[in-house]
Amino acid sequence: QVQLVQSGAEVKKPGASVKVSCKASGYTFTGYYMHWVRQAPGQGLEWMGWINPNSGGTNYAQKFQGRVTMTRDTSISTAYMELSRLRSDDTAVYYCARSRVVGATGSGYWGQGTLVTVSS
């Protein structure tokens, strides 16, 4: 079965960077896009972008352009999301989510989420 296991909670200071990992299993990692979505405390879902694990191609939401980098390591079936120049309003749960089918389709499978807290 499809499983996405994310790295543990992080506490960062403003201005720092954070890198969240998402290890995939139960399917061919390079066959499906991986989305990243975040949710600030008590707020709704916010799409950040996707990566095509096969080619490494990415598409970022305009809001995060210049601050987010999505990468992957196909040898260990793991996707990464790095967010730089952190601010307090980046405090959120960050989810990875696999596309339902081949291509940049909506996500059908989600990780458990990683809480990133930005505080001085």
Place this chain on the structure above:
Amino acid sequence: DIVMTQTPLSLSVTPGQPASISCKSSQSLLHSDGKTYLYWYLQKPGQSPQLLIYEVSSRFSGVPDRFSGSGSGTDFTLKISRVEAEDVGVYYCMQGIHLSFTFGPGTKVDIK
């Protein structure tokens, strides 16, 4: 960017009764490939979101048939034929027509 709106933003339902949530997009979600890229997700309390409906009306694997989706173009609806206690949570619509995705603000559903 495509803006998604949902109504109502909160809904209190008696178990066994139907419920309906509306979602509107600022642009048509009908792609040139003939598909309409509108999705519905449910986020139960303390859990990750889960996919309910994809491409307007197709139920995802394991989703009960009391959930149904309909609509076209810019206007969409999620219906629950008979709400059960386990259906509480926040429902989000999401569009994905131009390889970028946006969520609606969410509709919180609770039980009376």
